Amino acid sequence: MSLEHAVLGFLNYEPMTGYELKKMIDISISHFWPAVQSQIYKTLFRMEADGWLSVETISQETRPPRKVYTITDKGRVEFFGWLETPQPQGETRIVWLIQLFFAGQMEDEKILTLLRTLLDGYQQRLRAFNEIPEENRETMKEDDPRDQFFWMLTADFGVAQTIAYVEWLSKVIHAIEKHDYTLPTLGSHSK
Amino acid sequence: MSLEHAVLGFLNYEPMTGYELKKMIDISISHFWPAVQSQIYKTLFRMEADGWLSVETISQETRPPRKVYTITDKGRVEFFGWLETPQPQGETRIVWLIQLFFAGQMEDEKILTLLRTLLDGYQQRLRAFNEIPEENRETMKEDDPRDQFFWMLTADFGVAQTIAYVEWLSKVIHAIEKHDYTLPTLGSHSK
DNA sequence: AAATTCATGTAATAAGTTACATGATTCC
């Protein structure tokens, strides 16, 4: 499982609780690998049982005890082995492409409404991406600049992908608006 | 679940068996919504119980009986309701982006090896996409040209997305080759 | 006064994958 290795990666920077991990994931890798709280806790439990992590439970008066997880040597070996192992191409599951596949059965106006809503959503997403660096630049100030480069790269990927979606949706919307049902010629993409 | 609605969409063209559905899915929507055989059979069973499909079992001498599924009125209502309902932006789960996120801990050469393997894979995928239309054009010859347009659109999306990945990976590879760790400026993407 | 933060967890459900099982027929 990949969440496990993401957790190892984070804990290799510094020990953390599940709660803190959740926050880290949300502001970093969640746009290509989201994780909900319950899954993180379950994963940490399993990883500790597997000897990849050790736990230190620190009692608090008013709150539940903090369970601080630390990566073990075994975990570190696992992590670095994984880190240089080629991983499969990711999966893209896009429900609205199923809709589009069957859109021949819909009126143009209804299709256009759907597509415009999608375009709008992705444009918003693009704006959200551009606000990420402002928010995080402060947080990362003191970290290794080479680390920072790779962190930013993944955000840059998100931007590139979203731009591709926006451009593609615009193209399709214009084609349908002009009732131009010329079959897209798959090979003829410029560049 | 979306597989259910994809099944409704296919059965709205014509009644089919699970086996035939599997083949249809493989040559059409599998690149953005794959489905394994066991899942299709399970889904068909559930959908029939829900009254979205009806079954006709046709015995055969040597083989298991063909179970031909037909969409019901209830299923058709469900399908067309779903078809015009806005769906969420898809999810992209890409393991190698987790690797890249933590790549600060790896040597440049190892990162480059990973990235070149990925680039190669996506370029192959691109070539595979360009061979799709040749294969399917015959199969689709007699179908509604408006349907055909939307079918090809989803393949075109696959191409566009893969090109975006290829270009992005090339960019990153070149940057690392030149040891240019300038932080990507997220807002500055040309068009 | 209400919402957010901190901090843990469980239970139920859904969705998807892997692997197994059967077995004749037809194509290479």
Next chain:
DNA sequence: GGAATCATGTAACTTATTACATGAATTT
């Protein structure tokens, strides 16, 4: 002779989501 096609299914497992539960302290 071996692989692919046709055609069904089950069982175990993994991964992820949703929803519930608790409860003080702090911020808005």
